[in-house]
Amino acid sequence: MDTSPPAPTDADPGIVAPDQPQAEESQRIAFGRHLKKLRQDRGLTLAECSKLTGLAISTLSKAERGLMALTYDRLSQIAAGLQIDMNALFGDEGERFQPDSLAIARRGEFQLQETPNYAYEILFPEIWGKAMTPMTGLVRARSRMAFKELIRHEGQEFVYVLAGQLTLHCEGRDPITLATGESAYFDSGMGHVYTTAGEDDARILVVCFGQNLPESQPQDP
Amino acid sequence: MDTSPPAPTDADPGIVAPDQPQAEESQRIAFGRHLKKLRQDRGLTLAECSKLTGLAISTLSKAERGLMALTYDRLSQIAAGLQIDMNALFGDEGERFQPDSLAIARRGEFQLQETPNYAYEILFPEIWGKAMTPMTGLVRARSRMAFKELIRHEGQEFVYVLAGQLTLHCEGRDPITLATGESAYFDSGMGHVYTTAGEDDARILVVCFGQNLPESQPQDP
DNA sequence: AAATCTCTTTTCCTATCGGAAAAATATGCT
DNA sequence: AGCATATTTTTCCGATAGGAAAAGAGATTT
Structure with missing residues (x-):
């Protein structure tokens, strides 16, 4: 007979792939x-x-x-x-974002999220499948930074200072101060926190990308 | 003889795919x-x-x-x-966007792009692989809208009015006026143009997503 | 330098992909 | 209903994916 056992040679079944049959x-x-x-x-x-x-x-x-x-x-x-x-x-x-979609955000239209140091609103919570998540925020004057509070999430983040002065704390880096009209773009996988050095609250615009948070739980930018 | 011309049947080359050979x-x-x-x-x-x-x-x-x-x-x-x-x-x-990347945009740091109705700058042109493309722009007062100038590109767009008053013209829709601090999120595949209704220039912040324009040619948002 | 070990490429062959055309199924029309 | 059209599924077969094994191509050692 010619029915020799089919000896596996190329990939020996030692660690093997998670290979389900069907x-x-x-x-x-x-x-x-x-x-x-x-x-x-x-x-x-x-x-x-x-x-x-x-x-x-x-x-x-x-x-x-x-x-x-x-x-x-x-x-x-x-x-x-x-x-x-x-x-x-x-x-x-x-x-996916609906083709030909268009949404307008009037002022104060959305739910304000409050945290000790921030107040912010997600701008178009009702639209599902957005690629980007824009929000406006307020960083309270004299906000203290707590290192344990470092925010960290998949994706990329863009922050633009609308008013006041913002301090961006990034893991393993010196704090960076941004004046009104300045902005930063960074990997949001790095731990990061916003504070303000100025005497007044800072107003910022943040656009996040890469985390599917269509309707996610309250979470700081 | 049996050499009938190879009549294409399944997909007739009428509209045809953008099918390059090699x-x-x-x-x-x-x-x-x-x-x-x-x-x-x-x-x-x-x-x-x-x-x-x-x-x-x-x-x-x-x-x-x-x-x-x-x-x-x-x-x-x-x-x-x-x-x-x-x-x-x-x-x-x-x-891909480098993990742990961080870039800062100071004021007036980048190349201003000038068009009849706009002036704008791409904020982080040097970073490659950004998921989002942020830019700041100026829409000139009394800018007229030319329908033939409708901008159209793959992806999604977020626009925030930093100062002045912006009018957003979207294909097949009535113009929408946004006041300072208001914003819009839309499918940029729709033809769209910005103008301003006010007496002063409007300053805007635009964030685009979805078009791979790492270093692309000058192009209006 | 030959031998040995490790990693990559080639070769050969069968299973499967994928196109053309015919068959089946669904949808509309008078 | 019966015919006509539009859409999807089946069938058949040539082209190609993909596995096993052998043949290169470096390294490193003896």
Whole structure:
């Protein structure tokens, strides 16, 4: 007989990948549904989508039902045709900012969040799927800095001083003082805190990126 | 004879995708380099990476050099093995904002861009890989709006009125007037233009997201 | 310098992707 | 209902992904 045991050679099963057998398929199916939604959200038929992406209708059909796993080349064709970048292709497309959305923030329209040293409001809490989270804040005069209070969250942060004088404390760095009209851009993964050196409260505008906080719990910028 | 002309049937070349012939390959090569970097940044050899991901060494080798286009299944295996999610797999991991980065914008530090109706400066042009692009601008008093000048670019935009009065013109909508301290958040894929209704120039702060303009050509917000 | 070890690339071959066209299913029209 | 059109699914097959094993290409040691 010629039924020798299939000796594994390339990757020996010592540490092994978290390799589920049919989990692969179910993930592919989920992704297929995702692709379908992407297409339908744009009101496209398979034929139209085929023209935009250059893939065959049959390929799209099979991919959407998880019957096949598209290659990188095809995936990037889809991304190009649908005008989204690869990141977004896999991202929670459903959570995406609505095309043609527009929202206006009038003054004092939103809920003020109060903390000992800050008062701030998230500007468009009702819009879900925003890529950026803008907020306005007030840093109280003579606010003391407590090192244990360092804020730290995934992403990037931009702060602009609307009025007064702001002191930016960043982990492992000397404090930086910003005058009115000045701004800073930094990795918000670094611990950071705002205080003010001036005699008056400082008013700031903060825009965060990278943390999905659509409706998250009260949290300092 | 049986040499009928190869009638295109599935996708007729009427609108057609922006389908470059060998652009596909170069993108794949770039992605391959990206994969290699991901692996090497973790100090992994092909063999170790193979164990983690479950892919054959040869497959990884070929993929890293752009000799083959991995399928969705394999890509997700890599993502799982390397403990990053699919988004990040394609994200500009290499081009990413440096962890622990911090940049300060003092007043008048950057190059002013002048257009008939605007003057603006991009705040941190030197930092590459920022997720957001903040800029400050000046909208000239009595600026007239030319419909042909509608700005349109991928992504989302946040505008905050620092001083004066801003009028936001959005495609297919009535103009919206924002007073000092008010702001708007919108899909910048919609055509949009800023003017001012007031007698004085309006000063604004704009933060864009979603367009990769690391060092792009002068362009209005 | 040959031998050994480690890491990467090539080769070969089968399983699968992916396109064209036909079949099936859904939707509308008179 | 019956026909016509639009959309999706199936089928078939050539092109390609991807695994196993062998062949390079460096290092390091003896």
